[in-house]
Amino acid sequence: MTVYADNAATTKMSRTAIDAMLPYMESIYGNPSSLHSVGQVAAEALCEARRTVAEVLNASPKEIYFTSGGSESDNQAIRSAALSGKKQGKTHIVSTRFEHHAVLHTLKKLESEGFEVELLDVGPIGTVTAEQVKRAIRPETCLVTAMFANNEIGSVLPIEEIGKVCRERGVVFHTDAVQAAGHLHIDVKAMNIDMLSLSAHKFHGPKGVGALYVRTGVKLLGLIEGGDQERGKRAGTENIPGIVGMAAALKEAADHIDENAAKVSALRDRLIEGLSRIPHSALNGDPANRLPGNVSFCFEGIEGESLLLLLDAKGICASSGSACTSGSLDPSHVLLAIGRPHEVAHGSLRLTLSAENTDEDIDLILRETPAVVERLRDMSPVWKDLVKGRRQFVL
């Protein structure tokens, strides 16, 4: 038996998404830019998918641009807002310390191009308040980019309040909603969101396809030059099977959003309660405003990597933080941002659930994890030092 508990890294495609895509790989192969009937059938599917994605976000279809995923959407939104701002002499950008690397690395690049980037502290539970954003905004601020929900520790930010502050001050507000889309209610109008990124493979759709919402009136610059696809903002023949699959997956997720959140958060709470019993452990992230499927812990005196390997041998697929930093020896920037010391940040475990998980999955995780942690601690020289008092416990 394999228990898949790494849904923040990617999700299994839903039957609905696969079934929606199949005709567009088998028989409806036209290029939507072609004027003949074969192309026009594909163009209609593209139109319909755009309508569906817009409807779920409470946007208008002309505000939706299809991309290759969350990373591309983040890059385009941020770069576009920054360069548009620069033309008006505004080169100050506000963001947070615990964004995804698609955001942080784009900001780093912009910094080297002369922009001033201010990253807000996220505090011990890992969140940012609208008040912090308000204080950071200056007359020369061209963009606030803050994630909807964090991919490592699951904190959900007060997006509606942050959006309100940005709108009042006339600053473009982008949110990386890759972890939120399909899992939390999103209303771009009510939340005053100007730009929003999402990615299909995080809500049981296909990989390599995403969307960027850009409010009418907010300027969008393209990253990829070429043909006139996506109203001239994103060249390249559209990924029709992917786009159709994404729309189907998003609609399915939106139709079951409350029911799935109730089911998944009940599993999550059982896991959090059970893992909290492990001595010298701590939950990471906001205990109250939290993604339904996110469980993130630090265990003192162990290495997250070894924990993952031993859990995998027991049939449990988990993660130590983000899929992007695994393989590197640096501890997660998110765990450091919430104040975990290096040695504690190394002993992290992220379990991210979906509606496909069951109570039996949770039973298995709760049976195996404490034993594996104990086994690793027994072998750890650091743990020995802690127990013997040669080193202070942090957790």
Ligand SMILES: *Cc1c(COP(=O)(O)O)cnc(C)c1O
């Ligand atoms: C997965 C993820 C991304 C990247 O999305 P891709 O479609 O894999 O490029 C960006 N931001 C967050 C918060 C994510 O979880």
